[in-house]
Amino acid sequence: DTGVSQDPRHKITKRGQNVTFRCDPISEHNRLYWYRQTLGQGPEFLTYFQNEAQLEKSRLLSDRFSAERPKGSFSTLEIQRTEQGDSAMYLCASKPEGSGLGEQFFGPGTRLTVL
């Protein structure tokens, strides 16, 4: 499968624990995005990277959230001291350089449940 992959697909954790999700974009896609989707809502933008540089961060990305893309390939999203309100689907997307404002390709998501 050459699409965007995310790991894990599901995560159940207790409130207060830290969690980390991984996203592997499509090969050679230099732009990588993180979104969060709660039940009954559309995805909401969190942050995006061009190569290893984090270029945009949403105000939704509180100080408990941190995202990295150290080598410009895979990315990680960490949530510290999880809260029940963090329960959501975390989606990663990527697109190639030169595609302007074109299509983003989404991974299957990581579904987080905070108990």
Next chain:
Amino acid sequence: RKEVEQDPGPFNVPEGATVAFNCTYSNSASQSFFWYRQDCRKEPKLLMSVYSSGNEDGRFTAQLNRASQYISLLIRDSKLSDSATYLCVVNWGDSGGGADGLTFGKGTHLIIQP
């Protein structure tokens, strides 16, 4: 990044019927527009991009009215497999710079009935 508004439905439509969805967006500077389809508990997938001149892909037709900040999707001869949530999506980015990201509507839930 402003908002995208669409009727959440659900739209219950008999198989073979024509159905239309609309959405409005608030950021007049937006330059790029899409309809994505999302099946239950799956990721969004691009259905089609939307251009000012209007565009058609098989049974699907999308229209953009920049003056009214309005986007539409028409599905003709609907199939059972069209049942899904349709997300109206706007890129709030700047094609000349680094700003880039999608704003999604809440989605319109479509149910095609046999």
